[in-house]
Amino acid sequence: MTLKNHVLNIRDFLLDLLFPVFCQNCHKEGEYLCAKCQEKIILNKKSHCPECKKANEFGNYCRSCQENFYLKGVWISASYHDKLLKKLIKKYKYSLIKELTTPLSQVMIDFLSDFLTDESSKKLKILDFRHTVIIPVPLHKRRIAWRGFNQSEELASLVAQKFSIEHNNHQLIRSKNTSSQTRFDRQTRIKNIGNAFAWNGPKLEKKYVILIDDVITTGTTLNECAKILRQNGAKEVWGLVLGQN
Template sequence: MLRFSISSWTGPQSSLLGWLLPRRCGGCRRLGDWLCHSCLALVRRLEEPLCPRCGRELEFAAAGCGCRERLRALARARAAAAYEGPLERAIHRFKYEGWRCLAPALAALMVERMALDGLSAGLLLAVPLHEARLRRRGYNQSELLAGELRGRFEVPRPPGRLVRLRDTPPQVGLDRLRRHANVADAFAWRGPPLGGEPVLLVDDVATTGATLEACAGALRAAGSGAVQGMTVARVSV
C-alpha cells in the first residue's frame, strides 16, 4: 500500500495555465500569487482540540460532539481551515467562476493539515459531481484537488470511479437531517471490489460531513477499508 509522506511534497508547481495567465489572488484579486501572503495570513487553520471523528473544533478536549450517530461509514474527516474570509472567496472562485489555477494553492493547505494528522491511504478519490452538473461546470473542482494530491504523493489513479447517481440539490440552506437525506444512496462505486483498501476522499468544503458519509457508505459497500475525508475548508456548525 502506498502511503503519503510529507517529504514528497514539492510545493505548488507552475502549470501551463499559470504560465499563460498572470497570477491573481483568489482571495483579494491582487496580482502576484494565486493566494497572496496577506490572504494566507488570514486563513484560519483549525485548531485542536478537534472531534476525533468529524474534525469539528471543540471547546474542550473532553467535550462530546454527537456526530457518531450520523457518521457511521466515515472513519474520520479533517479540514485544513475554516470556511470564511479570503479562503471562502477563493473557494467560491475555484468552484463557480472557473479559477482552476487555484487548485495547487488550495491543495497545499490540505497537505499542511495532512502532515499534522498523518492521513494515509492506498486510494485517493474525489467526491464526484453528477454528470449533468459536470457538463454545466466543465470540471469537478474536487477532482482537480485530488489530482494535485495524487501527483504530489505519487498515488496512482484509482481502478474505477465513484459516481453520483442523482443530481442532488445543493446542500446549502438544508439542515443537518435534510442534508443526510438529500445525499443518502446518491453515490456508487463503479469498478473492481476494493479489497479492504483504505481510501482518502477529497472535497472542497464540508459542513455536516453528510456528503463524505454518503460516499464512504458506497465505498464500504464495495469492500473498501477505512474511509477518511479531507477537505480544504470546514463550515462551522
Template sequence: MPFSNNISLARDFIFDLIFPIECLGCGEQGKWLCGQCFKKLEVNSKQRCLNCKTENDFGGLCPECKKNFYLDGVLAAGNYEDKLISQLIKQYKYYFSLKVADILSDFVLFFLRNLNSQIILLPAKRTGAPRFLFKQNNYCIMPVPLHKRRLRWRGFNQSEKLAKILSKKLNIPLINNQLIRTKYNRPQAKINSQKRKNNISGCFQYQGDSLAKKNIILIDDVVTSGSTLDECAKILKEKGAQKVWGLCVARGG
C-alpha cells in the same frame, strides 16, 4: 493531455487576459495568492467529531457517534469562515482556475505536514490518527463525484482536480470515475441539515474493482454536515473498503 485539461488551460489563459490576476489577500499582481498571504491562511490546529463537534486531534468520530456513521472521520485543513480561504474556494469553483487548485492543494499539504510533525514529536498520538499520515499502505484517493448533469453545467468537478493533484503530490494512487453519482438532486448547501441525509441517500454507485483491504481518502472542497461523504463511505464499505476518511480544504458551518 486530456481534452478537458486543454479547455481549462485555454480558459485560464483567456481569463488572465481579461481579468488580470491579483493576490486575493493584498492585491499584488500576477498571483492568486502571494507567498506572504499564503502564510496568513489559518491551518486548523484542532479537528472535530462530525457528529457531536467535540474537538480532537485527527477528526475521528467518537466511538459513540461512530455508530451512526460509515465514515471513520474527516480532516479539514482550514475554515470556510477564513475570508481568504472562502475567496479562494469561490474563485476556484466559479472560474475553475487550475492555478487556484494548486494553491488549495498546497494548503492541504501544508496542513498534513503539520499533523504529521505532531505525530513524529509525540508518537503516542498515532492512536486515533488516520494511518495515511504515517504509513500509506493500501490507501487510495478518490474524489467526491458530481452528477453528469451538474458536471455539464459546471464544466468540471472541483473535487476531482484537487484529488488528482493530491494523489500525485502524496504519492497515493487515485481511483477515479468508479464511484459515480447516479441521482441528480438539489445542491446540499440549499437545504437544511436534517433533510441533507435523505436528500443524498441512494445518490451514489460504485462501478469498479473490489475495494477489499483498501482504505479510501475521499476528497472534497468543503465539508459541512458530512452527509455526502458519509453516503459515499457507505457505498465504498459495501464494496469492501476498510477505512474511509474525508479530507477537505475547509470546514463550513
C-alpha cells in the same frame, strides 16, 4: 522541450500579456494567490469530532457519534471562518476560477504534511499510504458539463500526486443529479442524497480511502460516499476537506 510545450508556453506568455493575473486577495500582479496571502491561511492544529465538535486526537467521530456514520472521521485543513479561505473557496466553486486549484490544494497538502510529521499519526494505518487510495466526491456528469470541472477531483489529483498516493477518480460515480444541498436542513439532505452514488469498480478489500471534498457541512454527502465504499469492501474511509461550514 517538445514543440507542443513550446506552443503552450508561448500561449501562456501571450495570455499573461493580454490578461494579467492578479492575486485574488491583495490584487498583486503575477499569481492567483500570492505567497504572502497563501501564508495567511491558518491551518488547523486541533482536531475534533466532526459531529459534536468534542476535541480529540485525529478528527475521528467520537464513540457516540460514530453510530450514525460510515465515515471514520474528517480531517479539516483550515477554518472556514477564515475570511480569506472562505472567499477563495467561493471564487473556486461559484466563479469557477479553476486556477485556484493550486493554492487551495496547497492548504490540504500543508495540513496533511503537518499531520504526517506528528508522531501519533503513525497509529493510523491509512497514513502509511501503501494501501490507501484517494477518491474525490464525484459530481453528476451533467453538472460537470455545465461547470467545466469538478473541484474535488482537481484538489484530489494534486494531493495524490504530492504524496504519491493512488488516485481513483472514475469508479465512484454520482448517478443522481441532486440539486445544491446548501439550502436544506439535515433531514432533507439525507433524503435527497440517498442512493445518489454508485461504485463501478472492483472490490476495495484492504483499501483505506481518503475521500476529498472542498467543504464539509453536515457530513451527509461524505457519509453517503463512505457507505457505498464500505459496502464495496473498503476498510476505513476518512474525509479530507478544506474547511467545515
